[in-house]
Amino acid sequence: SAVISQKPSRDICQRGTSLTIQCQVDSQVTMMFWYRQQPGQSLTLIATANQGSEATYESGFVIDKFPISRPNLTFSTLTVSNMSPEDSSIYLCSVDLAGTTDTQYFGPGTRLTVL
Amino acid sequence: GENVEQHPSTLSVQEGDSAVIKCTYSDSASNYFPWYKQELGKRPQLIIDIRSNVGEKKDQRIAVTLNKTAKHFSLHITETQPEDSAVYFCAASRYSSASKIIFGSGTRLSIRP
Numbered sequence: 001s002a003v004i005s006q007k008p009s010r011d012i013c014q015r016g017t018s019l020t021i022q023c024q025v026d027s028q029v030t031m032m033f034w035y036r037q038q039p040g041q042s043l044t045l046i047a048t049a050n051q052g053s054e055a056t057y058e059s060g061f062v063i064d065k066f067p068i069s070r071p072n073l074t075f076s077t078l079t080v081s082n083m084s085p086e087d088s089s090i091y092l093c094s095v096d097l098a099g100t101t102d103t104q105y106f107g108p109g110t111r112l113t114v115l
Numbered sequence: 116g117e118n119v120e121q122h123p124s125t126l127s128v129q130e131g132d133s134a135v136i137k138c139t140y141s142d143s144a145s146n147y148f149p150w151y152k153q154e155l156g157k158r159p160q161l162i163i164d165i166r167s168n169v170g171e172k173k174d175q176r177i178a179v180t181l182n183k184t185a186k187h188f189s190l191h192i193t194e195t196q197p198e199d200s201a202v203y204f205c206a207a208s209r210y211s212s213a214s215k216i217i218f219g220s221g222t223r224l225s226i227r228p
Contacts, residue, residue, distance in 0.1 A: 041220075042221050044218075045216070092158065103161060104161075105161065106159050109158055
């Protein structure tokens, strides 16, 4: 497996502002993903973070609202832009270990509250 | 589109009894089925997975069965213990380098002492 960390672990933000969440892995990974988990709900894939190219977004999620960077094989960021209270959620990154299976391992998550 | 349905949404069992959670999937090309356990305030943790070339897999007190014809799979936990209390998510994906996982809606399992 891999050690996956996220920063910040939690934050409280004002509406209209933006927050950037970082995901760091201790080894190179092929795939990195960003999920949203609203309170009491399941996990919804926001996008696949592609190294060296633009992220691939799922239906209902757009780059202007959730810009993603993936500068290398161990790091990615997700920005939640122009936040509203509806963006209050847990945001999790996950990784698919390079050269192994398609098993995904999750980071600890970032709990975001928007006032 | 792809969909994974999970039942029940909540389950309460007596400690020591068995618990069964069931899922169905819509994409017949799905061939990888992981199960995740999420304790309160924690990240989802993979507890067991199964691929389409096998029908059953066991790991101590947990087992997963897969029926590809019916497109359903189940998680079985035997001799339940208090630490089994959590939310369990089933998921399905097609194996590939760009695979994405579709999650079920989750089952909140409570173990009664």
